[in-house]
Amino acid sequence: MIPSLSIIVPCYNEDKIFEYSMTILKNLLTNLIKKQKIHKSSYILFIDDGSQDQTWLKIKKVAEDFECIKGIKLARNYGHQIALIAGLSSIDTDMCISIDADLQDDIKCIEQMIEKYKQGCEIVYGVRNNRNSDSFFKKNTAYLFYKLMEKMGVQQIANHADYRLLSNRALKCLLKYKESNIYIRGLVPLIGFKQDKVFYKRQERKAGISKYPFRKMLGLALEGITSFSIVPLRSICLLGFFTCFISLIAICYILSEKFMGYVVQGWTSVIISIFFLGGVQLFSFGIMGEYIGKIYMEVKHRPKFFIEEVSDN
Numbered sequence: 001m002i003p004s005l006s007i008i009v010p011c012y013n014e015d016k017i018f019e020y021s022m023t024i025l026k027n028l029l030t031n032l033i034k035k036q037k038i039h040k041s042s043y044i045l046f047i048d049d050g051s052q053d054q055t056w057l058k059i060k061k062v063a064e065d066f067e068c069i070k071g072i073k074l075a076r077n078y079g080h081q082i083a084l085i086a087g088l089s090s091i092d093t094d095m096c097i098s099i100d101a102d103l104q105d106d107i108k109c110i111e112q113m114i115e116k117y118k119q120g121c122e123i124v125y126g127v128r129n130n131r132n133s134d135s136f137f138k139k140n141t142a143y144l145f146y147k148l149m150e151k152m153g154v155q156q157i158a159n160h161a162d163y164r165l166l167s168n169r170a171l172k173c174l175l176k177y178k179e180s181n182i183y184i185r186g187l188v189p190l191i192g193f194k195q196d197k198v199f200y201k202r203q204e205r206k207a208g209i210s211k212y213p214f215r216k217m218l219g220l221a222l223e224g225i226t227s228f229s230i231v232p233l234r235s236i237c238l239l240g241f242f243t244c245f246i247s248l249i250a251i252c253y254i255l256s257e258k259f260m261g262y263v264v265q266g267w268t269s270v271i272i273s274i275f276f277l278g279g280v281q282l283f284s285f286g287i288m289g290e291y292i293g294k295i296y297m298e299v300k301h302r303p304k305f306f307i308e309e310v311s312d313n
């Protein structure tokens with residue numbers, strides 16, 4: 001039997017690039033249907049993540065014009081990860097592929113992903129084979145981030161963003177994770193089943209600007225680390241132990257100074273230790289605060305998103 005496919009595209013203020021991306025994806029879908037690679041009931045689902053521009057109007061219009069296009073408008077801007085979850089929650093096809101609206105990820109991989117699905121893979125990751133199209137800053141912060149995550153024991157596919165194929169079974173498993181602090185990239189490898197990768201070179205954005213400024217990237221990195229690792233909490237103990245050890249040496253030194261009669265000395269060391277310990281304490285409280293904040297958000301079991309409108313054709 002020919003499997004059906006849905007392509008999930010989260011969009012936030014993407015009206016400048018929408019037509020371009022929609023046309024390319026629609027042609028690809030029709031082509032794949034024609035080649036009998038996917039079932040004719042396959043479709044593209046655009047999620048409008050509370051855009052302030054014309055994005056939703058454009059989605060609605062094409063959803064009326066073409067049967068293979070659907071749209072969902074979220075009640076406000078929830079962020080990329082939740083927008084993806086909102087889209088994935090309404091999928092009824094055999095497999096789904098999530099991709100960014102700017103199509104920086106090579107769509108040629110879609111056919112390869114489908115082939116891998118047919119060979120029995122339930123999860124296929126799109127992985128970038130280089131970061132040449134990234135700015136110097138993004139390249140290096142991304143490298144640091146993946147290294148840090150690896151050191152903290154978070155299982156994650158390096159250089160894989162949210163471009164991936166999930167089978168219906170894997171998708172159902174993913175949706176069973178009920179956490180509100182969601183970091184999909186960290187959850188997917190935990191699902192298991194047969195997994196594989198396809199490699200591609202990421203393009204530059206054709207139009208519009210990145211919706212991931214440094215602030216959001218940092219937020220995502222923090223989300224990833226604190227959702228999947230307790231190493232930062234443990235490192236507080238180590239840090240505490242280390243500072244105690246250093247203080248012990250300092251105490252010995254100060255006492256010896258005292259016995260030698262240089263009592264007026266020591267102001268510098270006192271001030272330094274006050275600043276240093278103050279810094280260490282604040283940093284440690286900050287880390288604990290991050291985790292407590294997470295627990296606080298989780299125990300409330302708040303709904304993750306609300307849908308304002310669904311396109312109908």
Ligand code: UDP
Nearest residue numbers: 010011012049079080083100101210211212
């Ligand atoms: N996005 C979203 N909600 C947001 C921010 C981004 O749905 O609050 C979408 C955006 O429209 C795009 C994808 O997430 O489809 C990735 O964003 P972008 O391409 O700007 O990120 P970058 O490639 O610069 O990391």
Ligand code: MG
Nearest residue numbers: 100102104205
């Ligand atoms: Mg992009």
